[in-house]
Amino acid sequence: MSKRKGFTRRSEDFSAWYNEVVQRAELADYSPVRGSMVIRPWGYGIWEQMQHALDDMFKATGHENAYFPLLVPLSFIEREKEHVKGFKPELAVVTHAGGKELEEPYVVRPTSETIIYAMYAKWVQSYRDLPLLLNQWGNAMRWELRTRLFLRTAEFLWQEGHTAHADEAEAEAEARTMLGIYRRFMEDWMAMPPVTGVKTDGEKFAGAVRSYACEAVMQDGKALQAATSHMLGQNFAKQFDLTFQNRDGREEFAWNTSWGASTRLVGGLVMTHGDDAGVVVPPKLAPSQVVVVPIAGGEAEGAGVLAKSEELADALRREGVRARVDRRLDMSVGARFFDWERKGAPVRLEVGPRDVARGEVVVVPRVVREGGARKETLGEAEAVEGMRARLRALQDHLLGEAKARREARTVRQEVGSVRELAGLLDEGAGFVYSGWSGDPEVERRAKEEAKATIRVVPDEEFRSPAAPSKCPGGGRARMEVIWARAY
């Protein structure tokens, strides 16, 4: 990479900005494997923080982790009709191993419903074995034609939850609960407020009865499907003989759900908060929340400055803050400042000989609130003790900004034609709320002529006060939907 000082501006070419930022903030890099990326420590650190938060929420709602094989017999995938249709074109298949051709090929899992429910069939006999609530952290592979760092890679990291229940209502409630967890995670941790709702039949998961999703608007106005939760009904149970005896002694098929979120979230984080200086990581997900940057003077001074920097980092850690000292003294201070800005560390502490002499530090947040000071000089103790509150305020600020951007990109009005829908999106609308007749033909036309899809039929709290009456495809609206151009 040539030594370019800044990035392409978001307003010039959002997609170029994204690619540059991801690479130069050292989140990820292209690998020798087509479509697969290397996640570098800073990017992986963000993912680890996401994992911890989500994992805690899953455990708190009664789920346990387990692990299933990477390879799935091809015949398993082929068992559920819609499921094969959806995934067949993007399967990577293992045909040889141990120097021989395999009798039955394996696919590298594009998702694990089939192998997991095959195992559940073995474990579940009675209603007493239900519900079975497992989650797996792992990787999956979908051979996409066009890939983008984090947003769509051939191999991706994710979690996939798979549950089995004794009745439909309980499975439905589970699918809903998990959607709610994703939503809360996105708001509370990512500061990325999504809209939730149900997918149309055309957009639902291959093999599901119903799919729920969190959809977020990125800064360029495009929608990102950030997590999904599926009510699978008895579709997979029937194909894998996942049955149990109910209280009355009769045999029934179990009801399943599956839900997942992937490293795509990291891409969403970048596109939600990033600015022309680089990534902005919300404090709750930052691998290092505070970076102490020592400014070395002469050698004797340098030693004092370093000692003070370590002392401050220790004090911050005792306060429960993730802090690190940037000891790269052979790099100029300016270069180190820019480096952490690019990476999006929430707060920087500058510690130089002058500060040490006065018992002060310079506190610099990654993003400055309107009217706020860019740099503040504080006493050491004050800076340390106030850090948690400062980080909390930053987190809230980011959520507020993201909400405001989502609202600014939201249009609610009667849309009488596909052309009108395209016009709104061309003018910068992100989410367009309109009516829909329920006719799939309208979706097809909108996709072709406006490059837009129905992201979700929004949940009640997101719906407009007055239900729209027109459908872009003509005819009467039967429900309100959200249109967007999506990643």
Added chain:
RNA sequence: CGGGGCGUGGCGCAGUCCGGUAGCGCGCCUGCUUUGGGAGCAGGAGGUCCCCGGUUCAAAUCCGGGCGCCCCGACCA
């Protein structure tokens, strides 16, 4: 699979039209000086010019064939 572009030190590129010593910026190494917003100076290392074949005294450059990658579209989390 259709349309377009590109393969030259680690990265980004110039050189190709018009054949004749392989260059620039960044990065890297060493030394000295420097550190409060992307350090300076001096010295240095590093290249089968994507591959194969042809033309020629001579090929990064011309001719033929192949391979790979990127972008746009179709497909999709």
